[in-house]
Amino acid sequence: MGAVSSSDLRVLRGSVFALLGPNGAGKTTTVRILATLSRADAGQARVAGFDVDRDRRQVRRHISLTGQFAALDAAQTGEENLRMIGRLAGLPRAAARRRAAELLEQFDLAPAAGRRVGTYSGGMRRRLDLAASLTGRPAVIFLDEPTTGLDPQSRLTTWRAITGLAADGVTVFLTTQYLDEADRLADQIAVLNGGLLVAAGTAAELKRRVAPQRLDLTCPTPTAFDQVRSRLTHRVVHLDTAARTVGVATDGSAAQVRALLDQADPSRDLVASFAVRGATLDDVFFTLTAPAAAPAAAPAQEAAHV
Amino acid sequence: MSDALIMALPTITGRSLRLSLRSPDALLTALLLPVMLMVVFVYLFGGAVAIGTSYVEYVVPGVLLLCAITGASTTAVTVCQDMTGGIIDRFRSLDVPGTVLLAGHVTASLLRNLVSTVLVAAVAVGIGFRPHSDPARLAAATGVLLLFVAAVSWLAAAFGLAVSAPEAANGAMFFLMFLSYASSAFVPVRTMPWWLRGFARHQPATPVTETLRGLLLGQPAGGQVVAALAWSGGILAASVLLSMVLFRRRTA
Numbered sequence: 001m002g003a004v005s006s007s008d009l010r011v012l013r014g015s016v017f018a019l020l021g022p023n024g025a026g027k028t029t030t031v032r033i034l035a036t037l038s039r040a041d042a043g044q045a046r047v048a049g050f051d052v053d054r055d056r057r058q059v060r061r062h063i064s065l066t067g068q069f070a071a072l073d074a075a076q077t078g079e080e081n082l083r084m085i086g087r088l089a090g091l092p093r094a095a096a097r098r099r100a101a102e103l104l105e106q107f108d109l110a111p112a113a114g115r116r117v118g119t120y121s122g123g124m125r126r127r128l129d130l131a132a133s134l135t136g137r138p139a140v141i142f143l144d145e146p147t148t149g150l151d152p153q154s155r156l157t158t159w160r161a162i163t164g165l166a167a168d169g170v171t172v173f174l175t176t177q178y179l180d181e182a183d184r185l186a187d188q189i190a191v192l193n194g195g196l197l198v199a200a201g202t203a204a205e206l207k208r209r210v211a212p213q214r215l216d217l218t219c220p221t222p223t224a225f226d227q228v229r230s231r232l233t234h235r236v237v238h239l240d241t242a243a244r245t246v247g248v249a250t251d252g253s254a255a256q257v258r259a260l261l262d263q264a265d266p267s268r269d270l271v272a273s274f275a276v277r278g279a280t281l282d283d284v285f286f287t288l289t290a291p292a293a294a295p296a297a298a299p300a301q302e303a304a305h306v
Numbered sequence: 307m308s309d310a311l312i313m314a315l316p317t318i319t320g321r322s323l324r325l326s327l328r329s330p331d332a333l334l335t336a337l338l339l340p341v342m343l344m345v346v347f348v349y350l351f352g353g354a355v356a357i358g359t360s361y362v363e364y365v366v367p368g369v370l371l372l373c374a375i376t377g378a379s380t381t382a383v384t385v386c387q388d389m390t391g392g393i394i395d396r397f398r399s400l401d402v403p404g405t406v407l408l409a410g411h412v413t414a415s416l417l418r419n420l421v422s423t424v425l426v427a428a429v430a431v432g433i434g435f436r437p438h439s440d441p442a443r444l445a446a447a448t449g450v451l452l453l454f455v456a457a458v459s460w461l462a463a464a465f466g467l468a469v470s471a472p473e474a475a476n477g478a479m480f481f482l483m484f485l486s487y488a489s490s491a492f493v494p495v496r497t498m499p500w501w502l503r504g505f506a507r508h509q510p511a512t513p514v515t516e517t518l519r520g521l522l523l524g525q526p527a528g529g530q531v532v533a534a535l536a537w538s539g540g541i542l543a544a545s546v547l548l549s550m551v552l553f554r555r556r557t558a
Contacts, residue, residue, distance in 0.1 A: 037398060039558070060401045071396035073321065075328040087317040088400045116328075132396065 009190055009200070013139075016162065016172040018186035020179065026195040027175035028068070028144055034173065035065040035142050048139050048171075064133035065142040070125045071132065074118035078109055078128050081117060082135060089136030103131040107161060123154025130161055134170075141165065143174040147181060159185060213252035215260055216275045219244040224270040231264050252276055314402050318410030325384065326414055332380055337422045340373030341429050347492060348433060357494055366430045367518035368491030371511060373426050374451055375482045377419040378458035381411050382478035385466030389556060404553035405546075408463045415459040416452060423451065438524035447521035450534055454514050457538040458482060460545035467552035485511045510537035 011017040021027050032038040034047055036056045045052045048062035072081050079100050086096030104110045107127040117125060126146065133141055146162065147155045162185055166172050176182055182189045183203045190200040199206055214237060219225040225244040229236060238247025246264070250256050257276065265271040326333060347369065352361040385408065388394055397407055427435075437444070465478040488502060489495075489511035495503050506512055513533035520527025 035399060037395060037557075057401060060399055063399065065395060065399050067392060067395055069392035071392040071394075073325065073393055075325050076321070080324065084317055084321055085396065085400065088314055088397070088402055090313065136400070 009197070011171060011173060011188065013171050014166065014169045015187040016166045016174065016185050018182035018189045019173070019175040019192055020177070020182045020189055021175070021192035022177060024194075025192040027192055029195075030192065031065065031142050031144050031173070031175055035063055036060055037065065062138060063140045063142060064136065064138040065144070066129050066133045066146065067144045068148060070117075070129045072117050072125065072129060075116060077114050077116050078104060078120070079113040081128065082132060085132050085135045091135075099135055103134060106164075107131045108157070121154070123150050123157060126150060126154065126158060127161060130158070134165070138170065140171045140173065143172065145175055145177065148177065213250050214238060214247045214277045215250040215257055216245050216247045216277065217261075217264055217271045218273045218275075219246070219270055220272045228264045228270050232260075235260075250276065314406045315409060315413075318402065318406055319413040322384065322410045322414035323417060326418055332383070333418075336377045336380055336418060337425055339376050340369055340422060340426050343372060344369040344426060344429065345433075351492075355493060360434070362430070362434045363436070363523060364519075365492060366427075366435045367522055368486065368489075368515050369426060369430070370423060370451060370518060371454070371489075371491050371515050372483065372486045373422055374419055374455045375458055375486055375511075376479060377422050378415050378455045379462045379479035379482050380418075381415045381459045382462035382466035382469075382475040383472050384411055384414075385463045386469060386472045386475035389467060390471065394557070398557060404557065405550060408460070408549055408553065411463055412456060412459040415462075416455055419455045420452070423448075437522045439522050443521045443524070447518050450514065450517050450521070450531075450538075453535065453538040453542070454510075457510075457541040457545065460542055460549060464545045464549040464552055467549055467556055485509060486515075489515060491515045510534075510541065513537060 009017075009019075019027050019030060029038065033040045034045055034052055036052050036059050039053060047059045050058040050062070052059050073084075076084065082100035082103055083096045086099045087093065091099060101110075101113075104113045107130065109124060109128055109131065112120065112124060117128060120128065130143070130146070133143075143162070147158050150158065159181070162172060162174070172185075174185065186203065188201070189203055189206055191198045191206070216238070217228055219228055222241075222244060225241070225246065228246050229239065232246060232248050235248040236246055237249050238245070240247075248260055248264075250260060257274075261271065261274065344365070347365050348362050352365070355361050355364075357364055388397075388407065388411075439447070462475075462478050462482070466475045469475050469477075486492075488498075488506050489509060490506065491511055495506045495512065498506055513530045514537065516530040517527045517534040519525065520530065
């Protein structure tokens with residue numbers, strides 16, 4: 001596809017994985033490749049143990065995808081949609097009917113079962129879409145921005161549904177632009193920006209890497225800037241070449257700030273001034289996905305295991 | 307593929323039928339437009355058309371053909387709506403083959419057309435059309451018409467795959483309707499300007515109309531039957547192939 005250049009990801013069975021990134025980061029592309037709807041022009045990915053390129057059919061048998069646009073017929077009722085999908089997933093007629101009723105109940109849609117989907121609210125539609133994705137009892141479910149555009153109440157209901165899925169042993173791979181969503185739902189988070197994987201880990205690890213404070217070191221010359229940057233390497237979360245500022249994560253304690261200054265500038269002539277700033281969760285996200293951020297992980301080999 | 311086809315086709319066809327029933331404006335257009343056109347041709351233009359026989363008798367097979375074309379061409383819109391909506395991703399991740407999805411639409415189109423043909427025929431009898439036929443010939447006429455409907459539906463499906471918006475897909479109907487106007491459906495080809503006659507004689511609508519006329523009015527249809535079947539079969543085969551290619555390109 002060219003949009004996502006290299007992402008080395010591995011997702012554990014039965015866990016929730018969040019691919020976090022701004023618009024245009026390549027999240028949807030990644031999900032479509034993993035769900036066999038698009039082909040990658042290089043690299044490989046395995047889903048539920050099957051190669052997404054060579055074993056498309058096997059992969060499709062084990063997954064389901066819920067995209068940003070509800071994959072439902074507006075002119076059919078909620079119940080008809082689910083029954084149809086059950087039949088297409090290979091369930092016999094009676095089983096498809098039972099499964100539809102079960103899912104409508106599970107997603108609080110039973111009272112609206114006989115209404116056409118066209119009359120549903122955005123949140124109801126999203127929940128029905130989720131229910132539809134679960135019809136064939138997939139091992140892995142992909143959710144592309146499951147709560148984008150939802151009101152806070154529907155967002156909470158959707159979150160509850162997703163947590164419920166993972167509790168049932170389904171592996172959930174979701175994409176989101178919201179840090180709080182990833183924080184709340186995901187066991188593992190990967191941050192994607194401009195098609196590059198810029199960070200990966202648990203929510204706690206990511207926060208530790210960049211939060212709670214940022215120490216900005218401003219250098220007198222471009223040479224000093226390069227030296228400081230190379231000395232601090234993996235701690236760097238912010239780079240501003242024009243201002244010759246290197247930002248590193250810190251807890252803000254005097255001891256750590258002193259240690260960082262020593263590490264960055266042992267000869268005491270590379271740093272002209274410094275500042276400590278408080279970082280919010282959104283800063284973390286912004287820092288990781290800002291165009292200036294250096295890729296923290298850009299493995300040469302592309303591989304994804306879900 | 308074959309067992310997936312057997313499994314999915316009834317479900318997909320049922321869906322297409324349900325969707326047609328729930329789009330009342332499209333359904334009304336498909337059912338009423340041919341009836342209205344027949345009334346227009348018989349009562350408004352009919353008086354000015356002198357062809358030696360009763361114009362009702364002459365025009366009913368042509369209206370049946372027009373009815374088939376308007377009904378079948380709506381397949382372009384429904385296919386295009388499916389391709390541009392979110393539902394196609396659902397079908398693909400459920401591994402529903404493209405041919406099954408399109409075959410469902412075409413089957414629904416055949417059933418819709420069966421209903422509208424019966425309606426038009428009933429109205430035709432009501433305004434004085436008297437077929438000179440027998441059950442075998444009536445069955446043959448229905449078969450010829452349905453094969454033509456299948457061909458036009460698949461052609462429309464391919465059109466629906468080729469365009470990017472349902473509004474554009476609507477254009478299929480007007481292009482295809484032109485075929486029936488420039489044929490022997492409403493006026494004999496010999497009354498047309500000389501430069502149009504060649505086209506009118508050698509396009510699918512004319513032999514299909516003439517075959518229907520022959521079978522319904524008890525006249526010999528002769529070589530027109532072969533031409534009608536060849537045109538319909540050829541269009542059907544080419545459209546199925548074309549739509550498979552287009553579907554693959556659209557979803558690659």
